[in-house]
Amino acid sequence: MRRTKSGDGAAAGTIADRTPAPDGGPVLRLEAVRKTYGRTVVLRDVALEVPPHTVTALIGASGSGKSTLLRCANLLEEIDDGAIFLDGAEITDPRVDADAVRRRIGVVFQAYNLFPHMTVLENVTLAPRRVHGLPRAEAEARARELLERLGLGGRSGAYPDRLSGGQQQRVAIVRALAVRPRLLLLDEITAALDPELVGEVLGVVRDLKEEGMTMVIATHEMSFAREVADQVCFLDGGVVLERGAPEQVFGDPQQERTGRFLERIIRAGRL
Structure with a gap:
């Protein structure tokens, strides 16, 4: 089925919005999300759950679908099939006010x-x-x-x-x-920075995690993803090929393709 897109509070003294999902479920949920550009399939039946006050890191080669996934989650891109939910409410329903949804989701791109x-x-x-x-x-x-x-x-x-x-x-x-x-999406926020500036920005993300901010981060900073993420999702060809705790994905990948990707990262000295 093709989907057409169309007052928050925070606890005093904290950055994160601690308003729970109505059913205690995930802040963000993607169900069988599919996105194409012409004949090119960019996301293939992606399923993802982001629990409150956790960090999900999206890793994978350039062109694997990480940025597109974030843009779909914020309704900046229209999905072709599937559904996306924010705090249990479907935001890809054609009747939803997309601008109202975006007011609840913060986005930071690599360009300032x-x-x-x-x-x-x-x-x-x-x-x-x-x-x-x-x-x-x-x-x-x-x-x-x-x-x-x-x-x-x-x-x-x-x-x-x-x-x-x-x-x-x-x-x-x-x-x-x-x-x-309610949710913060970070898309390769260190990609345009000189190496000596990367640390100060990643330090901010560490602080946000400690504050309890719910975040989804697309990143090429593997060591940082391993340190800060609660779950890591490896995307390949628009598919979430592997997901798990950082120690499992980085230390004992179950998919051969994940292992090959990480081997190249290690050889490049980035993990």
Whole structure:
């Protein structure tokens, strides 16, 4: 069946939205999701469950479907078959307001996508004010709190071109968090960074995990995925070929294709 796409709170003092799913189930669930571009099948009957306050790492070669999966989960791409659920409610139902869904999901891409003519504070408060209708004072107070937490307290008045790549990516993460998302999707957020800046951004993700933020991360940083993830999914040709705890997937892969992929990673010194 082809699907057509069409007030959150957080506990005080924490970044994560701790509102439970209605049935205590996963925050995000994909059922038999299929996505094609012309004759090319990018996702093949993908099934995935993301429990609350956990980190799911998507690994695999470029073109394996990791980024497309995230874009489908945020309704930036229309799926061709299957269903996607957020807190038990189907968000790929044609009657669903896609914009309302996106207000509950934060997304950070490898490109920072900051508005160059706006200060850091203006970039961060734009969506809370314009989309969520927060008063300016409340939006700015929330933004300043997050910027301080992520080590950017003194940069609120700076313009993006005055920041390092790592600082810009941290601003992009703050912008995603400012709307108090139920779920955070991170798509290769270190891919555009110089090696010396990767650590500071990954440190932010570690902090978010400790705060209990539910995250799905597409990454080529294998050592980081092994450290931070609660579950790892290896994608190959649009299929979730293997999933499991990091120690199992990285230490004792059950699929030959997973093993070959990890062998190349090890030879390259990335694991």
